[in-house]
Amino acid sequence: MIKKIYLVGNPNVGKSVIFSRLTGVQVISSNYPGTTVEISRGWLQFAEKNIEVIDLPGTYSLEPTSGAEETAVSLLAELPKEEIAVVNVLDSTNLERNLSLTLQLIEKGFPVVVCLNMCDDAGHRGIHIDAVKLSELLSVPVISTCAVTGSGIKLLMSKIQEARPVARESLSHEARWLELGRLIEEVQSLEHRHHTLRELLEDASVRPVTGLLMAAAVVFASFKVVRFIGEAIISGITDPFFNAIYRPLLEKLSLGLHEGGFWFHLLIGDLIGGKIDFKQSLGVLTTAPYIEIGMVLPYVIAFYLILSLLEDIGYLPRLAILLDSLMHPLGLHGYAVIPILLGFGCNVPGILSTRVLESKRERLIAATIISIGVPCVPLQAMIIGLLGKFGGWYVGGVYLVLFSLIIILGLVLNRLMRGNSPEFLLEIPPYRIPPASLLARKLYFRVKGFLLEAMPVVLLGVMFINVLMYFRVFDMITGFFAPLVVHLFGLPKEAIVALVVGFLRKDVAVGLLAPLNLTIKQLFTATTLLAVSFPCVATFFVLLKELGLKALVKSTLIMIGVAVIVGTLLNFVILR
Amino acid sequence: MESEKNLKRVPLTRLPENKKAKVVEIAGGANMRDKLMSMGMNEGRELVKLSYIGLRGPVVVKIGRSVVAIGYGVAAKITVETI
Numbered sequence: 001m002i003k004k005i006y007l008v009g010n011p012n013v014g015k016s017v018i019f020s021r022l023t024g025v026q027v028i029s030s031n032y033p034g035t036t037v038e039i040s041r042g043w044l045q046f047a048e049k050n051i052e053v054i055d056l057p058g059t060y061s062l063e064p065t066s067g068a069e070e071t072a073v074s075l076l077a078e079l080p081k082e083e084i085a086v087v088n089v090l091d092s093t094n095l096e097r098n099l100s101l102t103l104q105l106i107e108k109g110f111p112v113v114v115c116l117n118m119c120d121d122a123g124h125r126g127i128h129i130d131a132v133k134l135s136e137l138l139s140v141p142v143i144s145t146c147a148v149t150g151s152g153i154k155l156l157m158s159k160i161q162e163a164r165p166v167a168r169e170s171l172s173h174e175a176r177w178l179e180l181g182r183l184i185e186e187v188q189s190l191e192h193r194h195h196t197l198r199e200l201l202e203d204a205s206v207r208p209v210t211g212l213l214m215a216a217a218v219v220f221a222s223f224k225v226v227r228f229i230g231e232a233i234i235s236g237i238t239d240p241f242f243n244a245i246y247r248p249l250l251e252k253l254s255l256g257l258h259e260g261g262f263w264f265h266l267l268i269g270d271l272i273g274g275k276i277d278f279k280q281s282l283g284v285l286t287t288a289p290y291i292e293i294g295m296v297l298p299y300v301i302a303f304y305l306i307l308s309l310l311e312d313i314g315y316l317p318r319l320a321i322l323l324d325s326l327m328h329p330l331g332l333h334g335y336a337v338i339p340i341l342l343g344f345g346c347n348v349p350g351i352l353s354t355r356v357l358e359s360k361r362e363r364l365i366a367a368t369i370i371s372i373g374v375p376c377v378p379l380q381a382m383i384i385g386l387l388g389k390f391g392g393w394y395v396g397g398v399y400l401v402l403f404s405l406i407i408i409l410g411l412v413l414n415r416l417m418r419g420n421s422p423e424f425l426l427e428i429p430p431y432r433i434p435p436a437s438l439l440a441r442k443l444y445f446r447v448k449g450f451l452l453e454a455m456p457v458v459l460l461g462v463m464f465i466n467v468l469m470y471f472r473v474f475d476m477i478t479g480f481f482a483p484l485v486v487h488l489f490g491l492p493k494e495a496i497v498a499l500v501v502g503f504l505r506k507d508v509a510v511g512l513l514a515p516l517n518l519t520i521k522q523l524f525t526a527t528t529l530l531a532v533s534f535p536c537v538a539t540f541f542v543l544l545k546e547l548g549l550k551a552l553v554k555s556t557l558i559m560i561g562v563a564v565i566v567g568t569l570l571n572f573v574i575l576r
Numbered sequence: 577m578e579s580e581k582n583l584k585r586v587p588l589t590r591l592p593e594n595k596k597a598k599v600v601e602i603a604g605g606a607n608m609r610d611k612l613m614s615m616g617m618n619e620g621r622e623l624v625k626l627s628y629i630g631l632r633g634p635v636v637v638k639i640g641r642s643v644v645a646i647g648y649g650v651a652a653k654i655t656v657e658t659i
Contacts (some may be wrong), residue, residue: 065607094641097616173613177621206636206645207627222639321645330648332636333647424634425611496590 009089016118020057030311034356043382062104085163086110094120111163117142126191127504139166205318209247226302233298280515288462291511299381304446312434330410333424342371347539368555371535373406382510385461489567502530533563588654597656604653
């Protein structure tokens with residue numbers, strides 16, 4: 001009786017897409033090895049019973065060589081072999097290497113169903129696989145699927161119960177490769193194809209000159225497009241909504257409240273020049289929704305659209321190759337580019353994906369760099385929103401400070417921490433054109449995740465701040481920190497509230513700076529400080545979970561130290 | 577004869593681009609060896625070097641149908657023989 005179904009396969013063969021198809025549970029899938037760093041579990045309706053389906057991280061062999069592979073192999077040993085079914089997902093365009101794991105699974109006595117995924121892509125490349133013949137040779141069910149469109153999934157479901165262990169001699173590594181060669185001869189036929197444009201682009205992107213030119217173009221275009229889409233959403237959708245529809249509603253509501261009273265203060269906030277100012281009023285119903293939906297959300301949508309596109313096309317591993325040698329002095333190798341890029345969206349998934357890095361040392365360096373030097377989209381949106389009107393130089397200035405910090409921190413940590421960084425070894429996926437439906441689902445999933453996470457914190461946070469301000473509790477805290485902030489950083493003591501709130505969410509904190517009438521120098525210092533200081537509460541917990549308490553304390557001390565140094569330097573040296 | 581043979585054997589880092597070669601030896605740690613082998617790179621296997629990024633960056637090779645980027649340090653420990 002099957003109790004659990006495991007999805008097993010090499011990295012980047014589409015296990016997560018199959019998983020989503022089988023269970024209806026949406027998980028993030030991309031076109032690069034190591035997207036799945038957490039084990040996803042879901043349920044499949046099967047012979048009138050619910051069976052658990054588990055999506056394992058990719059593994060090249062059953063003799064694990066990395067942390068993620070170890071997890072995969074140990075989970076497979078959880079239950080006796082009679083009680084599980086293994087769906088072995090293969091990339092049809094690379095049968096030879098993928099089949100090595102299949103043979104190992106069969107040899108070890110696992111009940112296997114082979115799923116030849118990406119069969120449409122194989123067809124495009126002139127690769128034809130005789131699934132029936134392969135099934136005969138292996139004595140296990142073999143099904144061709146294309147998970148992205150859903151074809152073959154029904155058949156796969158029906159074949160899962162036919163998975164049985166079969167007797168097969170255990171082979172040595174060398175003998176297995178010879179055996180593979182024989183199998184491939186019999187089941188695969190290749191059509192000769194001329195080099196396609198796609199292959200030319202694949203080649204050009206990993207060569208020094210053309211690769212760097214392409215990388216520069218991709219990065220530049222991404223920045224431009226994110227800003228363009230973000231601004232278009234703001235001026236075309238969210239601002240008209242807030243001004244034409246939402247404002248009249250609020251004005252009606254505010255008539256029923258007594259200005260200066262507790263509820264007015266809490267919900268509407270302060271009137272600026274007799275009117276509601278969405279950026280400065282600081283009410284639960286005014287500034288809180290405006291920051292998240294009117295200022296941050298448009299950029300979240302734009303950023304994840306572009307990131308998802310780059311992920312699914314398969315460009316990111318190529319960027320990792322190009323940047324590898326530049327990352328070595330920081331104690332990292334090229335693949336750290338992926339967690340760092342994800343960190344630009346939100347630090348939490350960025351830090352989670354440092355799991356693709358092998359050593360604890362690399363992970364600590366990467367996680368610290370991300371939480372100090374990588375501004376998330378909400379923070380960036382606020383920096384642009386607040387500093388942008390003073391000119392691009394100030395916005396650029398914040399990025400320059402953060403970028404320098406990444407370099408300095410990496411160099412210092414690499415010197416101070418013991419151990420070497422492991423070598424780079426990465427399979428580069430082919431370019432794929434993602435179907436729009438898949439992109440749309442992924443974008444929806446990420447944007448929904450952002451709203452669910454951010455909105456409650458922002459609403460409760462602003463409510464909390466307003467209650468504290470109303471009862472003047474902040475006066476005590478500001479009194480205590482005032483000497484530091486006023487003398488070292490040159491900021492008014494009201495800015496302390498924003499710095500403290502930065503622990504909750506950075507976007508709200510930057511929002512709190514808006515009504516303070518700061519000079520451009522103070523605004524620049526305060527936003528930079530917010531960017532480099534303590535991570536927000538969500539990042540803090542993920543750091544704790546991923547690195548453990550000791551490393552978290554280390555990393556936190558570094559952050560506080562860095563914030564004090566940067567604030568002081570900006571005030572006394574750089575911005576004088 | 578001997579010298580000619582030596583000329584044909586080079587570390588992967590020194591193999592010219594777009595050249596086909598056969599893996600003769602993989603030196604270095606057992607873990608790295610296992611990893612390379614499970615990705616399809618074992619002794620006797622043919623590969624084509626696609627590119628070297630420069631600045632001690634990775635070497636990109638094509639083995640079978642996979643394209644693999646190999647860190648400079650590892651690539652230096654892989655000896656290949658030109659075909």
